[in-house]
Amino acid sequence: MVLFLVLIISEILTLVVLRQHFYDRSWMSYYFCLIAHVVLSIWLWILWFETITFNGIFDEPGHIWIMMSLAGMICAVVLPRILLLIFHFSGRLLRRKSGGHSRTLTNTGLVLFVIILAVLGTATLHGRFNFKTENFSVKIKGLKPELNGLKIVQISDLHLSSFYHHKELLRNAMNQIKAMNPDMVINTGDFVTIGWRESIGFDSILRIPKGRYGNFAVMGNHDFGTYDPFFTEADKNNNVLLMNRFIESSGYTLLNDESKVINVGDARIAMIGIMTKGSFPKMIPGDLQKASLGTDSADLRILLSHDPNQWSEEVKGKTKIEVTFSGHTHGMQIGILTNKFKWSPARYFYPRWNGIYREGKQYLMVNRGLGVLAIPFRVWMPPEISVVTLLSE
Numbered sequence: 001m002v003l004f005l006v007l008i009i010s011e012i013l014t015l016v017v018l019r020q021h022f023y024d025r026s027w028m029s030y031y032f033c034l035i036a037h038v039v040l041s042i043w044l045w046i047l048w049f050e051t052i053t054f055n056g057i058f059d060e061p062g063h064i065w066i067m068m069s070l071a072g073m074i075c076a077v078v079l080p081r082i083l084l085l086i087f088h089f090s091g092r093l094l095r096r097k098s099g100g101h102s103r104t105l106t107n108t109g110l111v112l113f114v115i116i117l118a119v120l121g122t123a124t125l126h127g128r129f130n131f132k133t134e135n136f137s138v139k140i141k142g143l144k145p146e147l148n149g150l151k152i153v154q155i156s157d158l159h160l161s162s163f164y165h166h167k168e169l170l171r172n173a174m175n176q177i178k179a180m181n182p183d184m185v186i187n188t189g190d191f192v193t194i195g196w197r198e199s200i201g202f203d204s205i206l207r208i209p210k211g212r213y214g215n216f217a218v219m220g221n222h223d224f225g226t227y228d229p230f231f232t233e234a235d236k237n238n239n240v241l242l243m244n245r246f247i248e249s250s251g252y253t254l255l256n257d258e259s260k261v262i263n264v265g266d267a268r269i270a271m272i273g274i275m276t277k278g279s280f281p282k283m284i285p286g287d288l289q290k291a292s293l294g295t296d297s298a299d300l301r302i303l304l305s306h307d308p309n310q311w312s313e314e315v316k317g318k319t320k321i322e323v324t325f326s327g328h329t330h331g332m333q334i335g336i337l338t339n340k341f342k343w344s345p346a347r348y349f350y351p352r353w354n355g356i357y358r359e360g361k362q363y364l365m366v367n368r369g370l371g372v373l374a375i376p377f378r379v380w381m382p383p384e385i386s387v388v389t390l391l392s393e
Contacts, residue, residue: 003074007048010081011041017088021106044073058230059195064161072376076120083116084109123377128333129166131173131370132382136356138363139393140322144299146265147390153182153209154386156306156327157190157220157369161198162376170205173370177209177385183264184211187252188327189220189276189306193373195228196242206250213262217252218273219243220306220328222373226279255304257286259295270298272321276306276328280349285310288319296320300390308352311364323363323388329353331368334379344381356388 014037022030047070054063087109091102140147155177163170177185187206192198209215225231225239247254255273262269272295274286285307295301301321305311308326315321331337331354335344346353350366357364368384 010078013085014081017084020101040077044077047073059197059228061161061164061198064193065164068376071374072124075375076117080113080116084113119379120377123379127378127382128372128376129169130382131385133385133387135387137389137391138323139391141361141393143390143392144267146267147300148392150183150390152184152186152388153177153180154186154325154365154367154388155370156188156367157330157371159190159193159371159373160202161193162371167205174205174208182211184213185209185215186304186325187217188304188325188367189218190222191247193222195225196239199246203246203250210251213264215252216271216304217247217254218304218306219275221276221278221283224277257291259291261298267299270295270301272301273304283307288314308350308364308366316359316362322361325365327367327369329366330373331381333372333381335381337380
């Protein structure tokens with residue numbers, strides 16, 4: 001009801017602004033803006049109507065897509081409209097004695113509206129599918145010769161409903177990884193956003209890249225059905241079973257608080273994986289101690305842990321694990337990334353939110369993810385395929 005009132009009020013008042021600002025000055029500008037306003041409104045109201053009238057299963061990918069699209073339209077259209085209203089009616093308040101409004105303030109609101117709409121529109125149509133390959137080197141003292149140059153490709157946070165209408169784009173990304181001839185492919189969780197139904201039909205796509213020594217994965221907090229408001233405990237348990245089956249059918253060795261030792265020549269790598277449950281800010285990590293049993297004698301220990309904050313809490317300075325791979329942050333899907341500077345609001349929640357971090361002999365690699373969550377755009381925060389090469393220090 002609150003959203004409905006906000007939509008109605010912003011709709012009517014925006015029409016008032018357009019008439020007061022353009023009607024007596026330029027009929028052409030007025031009707032152009034009016035048509036643009038009507039087109040955006042029709043799109044917005046269709047999404048709103050489809051969302052409130054939906055009576056299917058909550059985690060159907062089509063439903064998640066509609067909810068995400070509506071959230072995107074609210075950010076790209078409704079919020080800029082509110083800004084425009086604030087500027088325009090502030091101008092009328094300033095001119096209450098002389099009448100009229102401040103054209104400068106209204107023009108400022110209109111410019112901001114266009115900029116926000118253009119930026120978020122570009123970030124939706126292009127930014128969220130602008131897959132970037134980031135290359136990193138990890139130097140490990142005493143690394144066995146057999147492991148020198150080992151190439152690990154990491155993906156994370158697919159949120160497969162992100163690709164509901166764009167399976168071919170995901171297929172292209174998987175083919176790109178395949179062409180890299182990775183020694184290992186790892187996935188650090190959040191295959192879905194709400195529930196297992198999002199995964200239907202994607203296993204054949206995720207099977208495309210195969211690591212020479214295997215593909216490994218862990219489950220993120222979204223994979224446990226945490227965010228479906230209609231799931232009973234039985235539904236959540238069933239969701240976990242179906243997600244396990246899907247991940248394994250996608251070609252991954254799934255590590256649920258467990259480890260697997262693989263041989264690379266005479267070297268032994270312990271692949272350790274812990275589950276991550278809960279929701280922000282109360283994340284519930286898996287049992288690292290249990291997962292690490294029997295890995296002390298390995299020549300290299302690699303941990304898959306969805307939440308990067310777990311590294312500082314349980315791994316760094318407390319274990320022998322040399323390299324940890326995480327995801328989860330998405331870089332908040334907005335920020336600034338250049339060769340010399342990177343910033344995102346994610347840093348205020350996750351001090352280590354993207355890229356490679358080192359303390360002593362231990363490394364943390366945080367991936368920005370391939371999919372999107374809640375809003376269908378990425379603003380200067382492109383989806384990431386991480387390529388980590390192990391080198392002897």
